[in-house]
Amino acid sequence: MIGFWDIIGRSESGPLVKEEEFDLQVGQMARHKVEKYGIRYDPEQVIPADDDLADRVYQAGFDLFLELGIYCRDTGRLMKFTRDEVEWALKYAPTTVTYGQGRDVAVMTYRAVEDPSPPFCLMTPVGTPVAEERFVPMVQSYVQEPLAQTFSSAFSQTVHGRPIKAGTPQEVEAAIWNVIKLREAARAAGRPQIGIHNLISNAEATDATLAAIQADLGVQPNDGLCIAATAELKIDYERVKKVAFLRHSGHNKYALYGPLMGGYSGGPEATAIVHVAYHFLGLLALEAQWHCGFPLHIHHGCNTTRELLWLVSITAQALSRNTHLLVTVNTFAAAGPCTEMVVYEIVASALAATVAGADLDLVAVARNRHPERASGMEARIGAEAGHLVARQGVTREQANEIVKQILPQYEAQVGEAPIGKRFDECYDLEILQPTQEYLDLYERCKEKLSGFGLDYSLL
Amino acid sequence: MNLFEQMVEATVDEDEERCVALAQQALDEGTDPFQAIQEGYTQGMHIVGEKFARLDCYLPDLILSARAMNAAVEVLKPRLMQRDDHGSQGTIVLGTIQGDLHDLGKNIVKIMLQAAGFTIHDLGYNVPVRQFVEEAEKVGADIIAASAILTTTMAYMPDIAALLSELGRRDKYLIMLGGASVMAEWAVEAGADGYGENAVEAVEVAKRLMREKKGGERK
Secondary structure: OOOHHHHHHHHHHOOEOOHHHHHHHHHHHHHHHHHHOOOOOOOOOOOOOOHHHHHHHHHHHHHHHHHHOEEEOOOOEEEOOOHHHHHHHHHOOOOEEEEOOHHHOEEEEOOOOOOOOOOOEEEOOOOOEEOHHHHHHHHHHHHOOOOOOEEEOOEEOEEOOEEOOOOOHHHHHHHHHHHHHHHHHHHHOOOOOOEEEEOOOOOOOHHHHHHOOOHHHOOOOOOEEEEEOEOOOEEOHHHHHHHHHHHHHOOEEEEEEOOEEOOOOOOHHHHHHHHHHHHHHHHHHOOOOEEEEOOEEOOOOOOOOHHHHHHHHHHHHHHHHHOOOOEEEEEEOOOOOOOHHHHHHHHHHHHHHHOOOOEEEEEEOHHHOOOOOOOHHHHHHHHHHHHHHHHHOOOHHHHHHHHHHHHHHOHHHHHHOOOOOOHHHHEEOOOOEEOHHHHHHHHHHHHHHHHHOOOHHHO | OOHHHHHHHHHHOOOHHHHHHHHHHHHHOOOOHHHHHHHHHHHHHHHHHHHHHOOOOOHHHHHHHHHHHHHHHHHHHHHHOOOOOOOOOOEEEEEEEOOOOOOHHHHHHHHHHHHOOOEEEEOOOOEOHHHHHHHHHHHOOOEEEEEOOOHHHHOOOHHHHHHHHHOOOHHHOEEEEEOOOOOHHHHHHOOOOEEEOOHHHHHHHHHHHHHHHHOOOOO
């Protein structure tokens, strides 16, 4: 069994490797695995229904992880693992994770490929920058969504009117403020005990993060934190510090991976293999209970292009077919709120993920970089699509046909996607509901999507 | 195929050995080393950069081509140093700003700037503002370029211009800002002279800034 002290030990004793060389090894090794396992991306099979392909992607990711290992940036050492160690960790990986208290309890469980059960829906503005006075309303717009099972944070550009800088005392204040305001948003939404899957999104330093994890501030025992790996297949001590804390605090933890398609890994096939390998990193080095992936296109900063939908779907299928890991896809859309494009991107992503056995982390929009561009409505769009896929019993073949009709609605515009409307332009802040314009736009898109094969009358 | 065309081909092919051999051949034949870089290796990197922009190749290819080119430049360097500008388009101090541990984007920008003929002093990641300024003074930089991926680390970026102003050195350096969280309008407010949406744009902006500086158009 690999535990915390084994990880620390290996980070201090593994072979020394220059980081640049490791970066290149990732691509070289992934390319080799692509060839060895005959993995080919087919743009016509955006959502593949080839079990053998999914299994080969899994085996390739497993082999790559065993051969490559994890790179520790602080020590410059490689941490290697044996097949038995990884298999043991997989065997005893969590099968459920529970968030929330009382009537707001929600349980994330394993999903199979084409699972008829609905996906677990985590809702979040994914740290979108927002003015301090609109922080609670923006977050509340997610929490109040009926299909939200957990939520997390936007990013307030100031706290008490002051900008936040990483690693400063004000960052500690900001992290505490963030936690207080998240619970305030939950109470305002009438869901006082709903789980928060990532309590802090405005602090980079671990001390600030940990300072805010206090029950008196509204933190529940099974709220949690995210621990991110670094691209590609690296960890650093700043993040592993969170593992040490969470081992003893008992809060939930999940790992976050964002491999870049076109980056060190290479193309879609190689990046898919590396993405699978990340899940072993999360399980062993970060003790993740569940796994959140947001592979991104290196130039477009989204995961709704044709190649990325393929990548998302085949990796989720690979993991779902070969493990009982709790796998989640974090959609990153290129377009922003209140645009037809964002609806189509989110629905395509929800289809690719849900039918592949993944849960849904909803949702980053406008490439997750434009201030004020996020609202609970986008999360609703994704969750409804995910529930519909399960309720309608959509197969991978059917999902592929639907997605191939959706893609022409937006794929030519990905590079120049509209950033959409601000939160206060697409929501009526008095009643905290989407504007009629946004609701009408969604209805028009649903009509079109119904024509593609999604039966919205089942919702 | 002439010598420059061979250099282009060797760079595109990521062939370090051939790049070095062609550089030596250029020296032996008395070819202007600056011309060899500009019309040979840099052109090759330009092709690789375009392929990367279309994702006809990937980051490792870009890195290996850049390595091949840099190895050739090392061979040419003694002759280049005889030029007043040392054959450099300009000197840039580059890093990811304080508190930020992400450096992939910064590394891509570094490769592209090197390929365009800039001399890069890479300070790595989590670089304090003071260090950017101290290093710029030490190496006689033309440009200070900082990257941020996080909103909390982006908040340090305005401090570069502020510190330079406080030290009475603002006019000595050009400032370029970029990174996933940084928007063009914000960068200008933060005191940037240039902003790159991506690595390709960053190179064009750096070239423009240097043209303006050399032409005395700035300030």
